[in-house]
Amino acid sequence: xxxxxxxxxxxxxxxxxxxxxxxxxxxxxxxxxxxxxxxxxxxxxxxxxxxxxxxxxxxxxxxxxxxxxxxxxxxxxxxxxxxxxxxxxxxxxxxxxxxxxxxxxxxxxxxxxxxxxxxxxxxxxxxxxxxxxxxxxxxxxxxxxxxxxxxxxxxxxxxxxxxx
Numbered sequence: 692x693x694x695x696x697x698x699x700x701x702x703x704x705x706x707x708x709x710x711x712x713x714x715x716x717x718x719x720x721x722x723x724x725x726x727x728x729x730x731x732x733x734x735x736x737x738x739x740x741x742x743x744x745x746x747x748x749x750x751x752x753x754x755x756x757x758x759x760x761x762x763x764x765x766x767x768x769x770x771x772x773x774x775x776x777x778x779x780x781x782x783x784x785x786x787x788x789x790x791x792x793x794x795x796x797x798x799x800x801x802x803x804x805x806x807x808x809x810x811x812x813x814x815x816x817x818x819x820x821x822x823x824x825x826x827x828x829x830x831x832x833x834x835x836x837x838x839x840x841x842x843x844x845x846x847x848x849x850x851x852x853x854x855x
Contacts (some may be wrong), residue, residue, distance in 0.1 A: 699745050702738075703780055707737060710787045717794045722802050725795065732791055739788055750774055785791050 713731055720728060753774045761769040 696749050698787075699742070699749060702742060703784065706735065706738065708785060708835055710784070710791065713791050714787070717791055717798070720795070720798045722771065725799060725802070732788070736788055736792075739785060746777070750777060753777075805814060 709731075713728065713735070716724065716728055753770055757767050757770050757774075760770075
């Protein structure tokens with residue numbers, strides 16, 4: 692059990708440093724970095740899923756040992772403290788992985804939204820003949836929908852004022 696716990700603790704230290712690095716990179720990400728960060732995150736997620744069995748085995752075996760001991764003994768109290776710490780570290784690791792996933796998903800959405808805004812904000816070429824077209828003698832109502840509703844009502848109003 693101690694060998695398994697020792698290996699697990701080494702993995703926790705390694706995953707902690709990789710999560711810290713991933714958190715730093717995720718805090719200010721651009722679109723070119725996202726695929727690599729997502730790949731790193733998916734690798735870490737697979738590791739965490741794989742290591743869950745090790746975590747559960749260590750915790751379960753620890754509780755079995757505690758149950759077989761005098762609950763008030765120093766050894767039982769120390770072992771309980773270690774299991775609580777292990778659970779705390781595990782929960783924090785899982786939480787950090789989820790937060791990085793949320794941060795990357797949010798970054799993807801923000802970048803996609805910015806891209807859509809860039810397309811919307813692109814200059815629209817307005818053909819001059821549309822703006823200077825003289826109205827017919829008979830007033831005709833034009834629908835207030837689509838692109839006409841943005842430019843034409845003001846243009847029509849100006850033409851009406853000019854023709855009075």
